[in-house]
Amino acid sequence: MAQALLEGTKLRLVFQTGMDxxxxxxLNAKTLSNVKKEASVDxxxxxxxxxxxxxxxxxxxxxxxxxxxxLA
Structure with a gap:
C-alpha cells in the first residue's frame, strides 16, 4: 500500500491591491516557505x-x- 510523506508546507497570502x-x-500574492508542518490552521x-x-x-x-x- 502506498503512503504519503509530508515534505513541506507553504503559506500563501493573497492581497487585493486595487481595482482594474x-x-x-x-490580486497580488506572497508565498512564505519553510512553514512548520505541524502548524495548526488557527x-x-x-x-x-x-x-x-x-x-x-x-x-x-x-x-x-x-x-x-x-512512497510505494
Missing part, C-alpha cells in the same frame, strides 16, 4: 493576519500548500 478599469480586483490564520498588517493591500485569501512524496 473593468471593476475586477487586482496558528496559520493568526500568522497570516499578523503579517498582513505589514503589507500593502487588503488580505483576500489565505492558503496552505502542502507537498508530499508518494
Amino acid at each position: 478599469d473593468e471593476g475586477n480586483p487586482i 496558528q496559520l490564520y493568526q500568522a497570516a493576519h499578523a503579517i498582513s498588517g505589514l503589507c500593502n493591500g487588503r488580505l483576500n485569501k489565505v492558503e496552505r500548500n502542502d507537498s508530499s512524496e508518494i
Whole structure:
C-alpha cells in the first residue's frame, strides 16, 4: 500500500491591491516557505493576519500548500 510523506508546507497570502478599469480586483500574492508542518490552521490564520498588517493591500485569501512524496 502506498503512503504519503509530508515534505513541506507553504503559506500563501493573497492581497487585493486595487481595482482594474473593468471593476475586477487586482490580486497580488506572497508565498512564505519553510512553514512548520505541524502548524495548526488557527496558528496559520493568526500568522497570516499578523503579517498582513505589514503589507500593502487588503488580505483576500489565505492558503496552505502542502507537498508530499508518494512512497510505494
